[in-house]
Amino acid sequence: MRDRLWLPAGLCLRPWALSDVSAVLEAFAEPVMGRQADAPVTTAAEAEQGVRRRRDQWRRGVAYGFAVADGGDTALCGVAVGGVNARHSTGWISYWTTAAARGRGVAAHGCRALADWCFTDLGLFRLELGHRTDNPASCRVARAAGFAPEGLQRQKLAYDGVRYDVELHARLATDPRPG
DSSP states (O other): OOOOEEOGGGOEEEEOOGGGHHHHHHHTTSGGGGGGOSSOOOSHHHHHHHHHHHHHHHHHTSOEEEEEEOTTOOEEEEEEEEEEETTTTEEEEEEEEOGGGTTTTHHHHHHHHHHHHHHHTSOOOEEEEEEETTOHHHHHHHHHTTOEEEEEEEEEEEETTEEEEEEEEEEETTSOOOO
């Protein structure tokens, strides 16, 4: 199983490292990013715990998280596949970007490479992802990575007492590769 992939624009998809703690902490300092984390990331210790959790999930084969790093090996984005179901050959894709990486195609490159990796290295057939309908940038990432919209999940997520609709996207191993 490959653990490093070279992407366009001098980017690299690689497993998380403890040297990424400061980049993770900086990324999650933005209030809106709190919604993207599976646990709070407000201190260096919490960021380190998150990196260690991703590495542990990889070892156990339950989720595979990658950093999308630039030519200087600085993490700009996180992409992951979780909810891996070997029986049905499915997985759930998630992603986030640092403020500096937004609008540069970093997340789309990362998601596209992650999907290809899931199909070839993990042997998955179907990948799904979802985004709040009030997040058009995330929708652009999904579409650029070849994930087709499939429907609306009404009021699926709740943040601060407000319910949000989620648009579901999927990509199949048999779908054409995005350009």
